[in-house]
Amino acid sequence: MKKIIITLSIALSFALPSYAFADQAACEAKAVSKDGKPLYGAAKDASIKKCMGDAKPNDCEAKAVSKDGKPLYGAAKTASIKKCEGGK
Template sequence: AQDKAATPAAPAAAAPAAAAGGCEAKAVDKNGKALAGAAKASSIKKCEKEAKAAAAPACATKAVDKNGKALAGAAKNSFMKKCEADAAKG
């Protein structure tokens, strides 16, 4: 059962990471010109936030201890924060 749960999570985890890696490349205006300054920073921040949100379901399925038991409380919160941050970094 663990293998089946992990298999669907892998493609889901890869998609946000790929999206996050392209956040800087997506920071363009409606004419395709690269954004700069505050507009670029805002665009990248929004893109990374969306990547973190997309990674949440995949991270939740990975939030298990070495015995396969679901994490809870502070351990789960810590794991989720790191997993989502890693996904946003790409």
């Protein structure tokens, strides 16, 4: 049983990064201008970043602070996180 768990964990550790690369490849394919021409440079990077969904919950939780720099709690924290994530 222990060998099966170890084998599965190793297999998943190799599968997850390839999944992330597949998402990036799909986003790179979508990085085209309105004319249908591929984007280059900063425009391409911005398009891929937007496609990959750069705002992560952990980043948004770290940004959920008051004007005084103190962490927010309750409804204020929830609203701040929701605003940071783009209202998802």
